[in-house]
Amino acid sequence: MLRPLIAAFGVAVAALCLCPVGPRAVDAGTVVRMDIEQLARSAELVFDGRVLFARSFRDERGLVRTEYTVSVATSFAGGPQATRTFELPGGQLADGSGLLIPGLPRLEVGEDALLFLTREGSSGLRLPVGLAQGKLRLVRDGAGRAGLVRENADLTLADPQTGALAPAPVPSVLAYEAVAERIRAALRPSTEGR
Amino acid sequence: MEARLRLALGLTTAAALATVAATHVRLRNPSNEAELFWPNPGAIGIVLSSAGSDNLAPGEHLPALRLAIDAWNRASGSGLTLVENTSPSAQSRTDWGNDNVHLMLFDESNTSGYFPQGSGTVAITPVQYFSNGRIADADVLFNGSGFNFTTSGALGAFDVGDVAAHELGHLLGLDHSGVAGATLYPYVDPTVIEHSSLAEDDEGGARAISATSTPASLSGTVLRQLDSSTVEGAHVVARDANGRTAGATLSGSDGTFTIRGLAGGTYTLYAAPLDAPVSVANLGGGQTIQTNFQPILSAPIAVAAGASASLGTLWVGIDALASLGRNYDEFPLRATAGAQSVFVLHGSGMGNGSTLTSSDPSVSVSPLSWTGTTMVTFTVNVPQNEPLGHVDLELNNGGLSILAGAIEIAPPDPVVTQVAPAQGPIDGGTSVVIQGSAFRPGASVVIGEQLYTDGAVGGCTVVDANTITLVTSAISTAGTYDVVVIDPSGVEGRAPASFDFSSAPQIDIVFPAAGADTGGTAISISGERFVAPIIVRIDGVVQQDVTLVSDTLLQVVTEPGSAGAPVTLEVEDGNQAIASALFQYTLQADPxxxxxxxxxxxxxxxxxxxxxxxxxxxxxxxxxxxxxxxxxxxxxxxxxxxxxxxxxxxxxxxxxxxxxxxxxxxxxxxxxxxxxxxxxxxxxxxxxxxxxxxxxxxxxxxxxxxxxxxxxxxxxxxxxxxxxxxxxxxxxxxxxxxxxx
Incomplete structure (x- = not known):
């Protein structure tokens, strides 16, 4: 079980470099498709951590929004903070009513995730950059190694009998460190002083 | 195609247990799986904001939005009806969050708060619902602050019609579809403008929400051949006797499924993993999606119109090293009837020894080249007069991968060759003849902000494949507009800048048409759009005694002129727009x-x-x-x-x-x-x-x-x-x- 995971990470790193995604196409409901670098550059906050708390409520306009508190493990953009509290549109109230936005990812309390969040608008809302693309679920194998599941990406293939991996241009499980390095590189100031 | 790795990480579970999903995928209340629904599906009010997009001419967004609405209203067998409220007071509203108005609105300054800078979001559809799934409000918001929009295929801008048709599907209560050619397929290729054409799967979804009559349905249970265990969240697809994609659904938590909204006929079913190019992340939540299996085509099963039939078990095989389609492939693959098309698809498990075929035997697919194991370039040949619809693609390398509805059989694009006359007044009323080719019944014409649909009141008439006639309606802004003929399938033909709605003055009659060269002749100039300030010239001489009686009548007492051939009489408005007629000076005194x-x-x-x-x-x-x-x-x-x-x-x-x-x-x-x-x-x-x-x-x-x-x-x-x-x-x-x- 571990071997496929490790192999998957390797494939992921190679494959991501070949990923022919670009900003021209659009996604979900309706969103520009972005790669890791574009997500990082478009976001004001980039961090991973665990969702500690979620509270949905109606704002002054009567629209449901949800306040999340995340315990930050690693902050890539937006400065170091032990916790981050932010509000996303949508959510569900105690009476079962709610606001659903197709394409917007859901965050579950207790879930570990890497998030790319926009700056806060005048209404106090942030959004995951590129909606579902702005959330990568953080998973660990039995040895504690971290991977990121980009749930809208394609899947790494493995033969159920042999465990051999088939090539995949975009793996569903991305090596955490590889992604982290891409984020850092994308956010690093250009040597040309851009 | 999904494998142990995925299982090792845990199934991709978006929410709690799923029940049987309806055709295709409905939006659900994430907490209790209740499907979202409109209490009055036969009369869902919709308001098109008059403000439009600042990228477009005033009113230019309206035909595109109306075409999208019309496409959903025309869904075969569906009782869903979007009813447009065209009152100016409603169209001026922007309070989309109010339950009593369902707006389609271009948010040009992020007043919604849903489009912060860098969001990458082009449009969204917030859907407010009650616990039981009843929809309280839904609105379509376009991110006008972050993106450009077009109705003419302008580069760097998003097509209003395409985006609107997709978002309206959400507004009606549908989630994303795994059928690649569907309007609710989650990825839109901006280079393929098909506007609001719905796939059979979209129409099935509309029928699932509200059907005018009881459609046929097929049910069964998805089980693994290996151990007879159930498969949850499998993408179950029905293929008709002609090999066309007819409907789809997701299996429930116990592996059972029911595909609703079908016509009577004979079908072949299969269950495919919903992993690529559409995956669980494209769904709104509420489904558990298992993907570690490969499809097996069932034996044909017949169902009578309006009846239900059970397949029993729909088997799936062990996972395969074959995967066809990626989310960066450009769908739908539009193949024109009577032509050959070339496409590229990505995936895995490809290469020599693999085969690529279509589900419709009359649509031939021939691989041209395999690039490694991850890309195939292939041709698709569609016979002339082949019925329109969607065709599955199958990749077989020993294992099987099926991409549902990957190819859309489309008619040839309409071609507009002539528009006559090419000009008419801004207040409409001009009889126009459009000539070209590939005009089909049900086509629509767009000129400026006006939409003319074949057979509709105030619409157009498709006389034959080469001729469409219409009488122009008034528009709000003068100018030169494209004349666009849009086929019911969504393909279009466009004649750029082919009709000029003029606000210039128009002269109908000058009476009398002649006067003495000594001047002093009282003449009446009747016409339209005479608005002060007005200048009248005869043979270049500005007339001093001019009375603007109304916007249709000018009275002039002529200045002296030169007798001879007829000379030009001009009426010029404040915008330097000029209308011309003839007047003649004679040596003879006026009677x-x-x-x-x-x-x-x-x-x-x-x-x-x-x-x-x-x-x-x-x-x-x-x-x-x-x-x-x-x-x-x-x-x-x-x-x-x-x-x-x-x-x-x-x-x-x-x-x-x-x-x-x-x-x-x-x-x-x-x-x-x-x-x-x-x-x-x-x-x-x-x-x-x-x-x-x-x-x-x-x-x-x-x-x-x-x-x-x-x-x-x-x-x-x-x-x-x-x-x-x-x-x-x-x-x-x-x-x-x-x-x-």
Missing amino acids: VLSMVSPSVGATSGGTEVTLSGANFTQNSSVVFGADQVTGLGGTAAASVTWVDAQTLLVMTPAGSAGAKSVAVLDGTTSQATLVGAGFTYQSQGGGGGGGGCGSIAGAPPMDAAARWGAAGWIPVLALLLALSQLRRRQASLSFVRVARR
Whole structure:
């Protein structure tokens, strides 16, 4: 079980470099498709951590929004903070009513995730950059190694009998460190002083 | 195609347990799986914000949005109806969050708060719901602050119609579809503009929400061949006897499924993993999606119209090293009937030894090249007149991967070759003939903000494959617009800048069309859109005595000019827009009519009348009842005898009771003079009042009378008529006598 995971990470790193995604196409409901670098550059906050708390409520306009508190493990953009509290549109109230936005990812309390969040608008809302693309679920194998599941990406293939991996241009499980390095590189100031 | 790795990480579970999903995928309340629904699906109000996009001309967004609405309203067998509220007050609203309005709105300054800078979001559809799934409100918001929009395929902008059709599917309560050619497929290729064409899967979704009659359904349970365990969240697809994609659903937590919304017929079913290019992340939540298996085609199963049939078990095999389609591939793969198309798809497990085929045997697929194991380039040949619809693609390398509805069989693009006339007034009313090819029944035409749909009231008429006719409607902004013919399938033909809605003045008639070169001729210019400031020129000379009577009438007393050939008369408005007509100066003095005697006669005609004035010629003719502004119409005198330049003897024609104009026309020069209400017809039964006289003491010169048209004569004639009433008894004898002569 571990071997496929490790192999998957390797494939992921190679494959991501070949990923022919670009900003021209659009996604979900309706969103520009972005790669890791574009997500990082478009976001004001980039961090991973665990969702500690979620509270949905109606704002002054009567629209449901949800306040999340995340315990930050690693902050890539937006400065170091032990916790981050932010509000996303949508959510569900105690009476079962709610606001659903197709394409917007859901965050579950207790879930570990890497998030790319926009700056806060005048209404106090942030959004995951590129909606579902702005959330990568953080998973660990039995040895504690971290991977990121980009749930809208394609899947790494493995033969159920042999465990051999088939090539995949975009793996569903991305090596955490590889992604982290891409984020850092994308956010690093250009040597040309851009 | 999903494998142990995925299982090792845990199933991709978006939410709690799923129940049986309906065709195709419905939006759900994430907490209790309740499908979201409209309480009144047959009359869902929708309002198109009048503000539109700041990238588009005013109103340009409306036809695109209406086409998208119309596509959903036309979904076969569906009871869903979006009803547009076109009241200006509703269209001016922006409070999309209010439950009592369902808006399609371009948010140009992120007032919604849903489009912070960098969000990458082009459009969204917030859906507010109650616990039981009842939809309280849904609105479509376009991110006008972050993106550009187009209705003409402009590069770097998103097509309003495509985005709207997709988002309206969400508004109606549908989630994303795994059928690659569906409107609710989550990825849109901006290079393929198909506007609002719905796939059978989309229509099935609409029928699942609300059907006009009970459609057929197929049910069963998805089990693994390996161990007979159930498969949850499998993408179950029905393929009809022609190999066309007919419907789809997701299996529930116990592996059971029901595909609803089908027509009666024979189907082959299969369950495919929903992992690429559409995956669980494209769904709104509520489904558990298992993907570690490969499809096996079932035996054909028949179902009668409106009936239900059970397949029993739908088997799936062990996971395969074959995967077809990625989310960066550009869907739908549009293959034109009667043509060959070349496409590229990505995936895995490809290469020599693999086969790529279509589910419809008449649609041939031939791989041209395999690039490694991850890309294939292939041709698709579609016979002429092949029915439209969607076809699955199958990749087989020993294992099987099926991409549902990957190929969309589309008709040839309409071609617009000529639009005649190419110009018309902004207020509409112009009969237009559009010529071209590949026009099909049900086509629509878009010119500016107006949508003309075949057969609709105020729409267009598809005469044949080469001709469409319509009468233009008024639009709000003058300008030159594309003429776009849109096939019911969504493909379009466009003739750029082919019709000009003009706000320029328009001259219909100049009366009289000629006048003396000495000037002083009173002429009426009738037309449209005469708005101050107005300049009138004749042969380049600015006319000084111009009266703007109304937006359809100008009165001018001419300046002197040069006799000769007709010269240009121009009316220019404040925008320097110019309308032109012809006017001719002559050496001959204008006719002058100063007296009509008697001015009253029988409706049967035959009254001998003496016209007195000046400049009459032997070419003079007389007309009773001509239009006082245009000189058109009326009835010529029964006879005209030229006595001298000051006198004409005229026999009146028959006429209807009432006051009529009298016009003296010169048939050679087109000079004329006209007196409004110069002669009054009285019915004999009413006791005629002959003997009246149109001579007026102190009357203005006749050319001036003509200048003022009827207005100067009405008080005079009213006086005469009053006198006539007082003397009716005596006069009637005289009248009868005169009439009998």
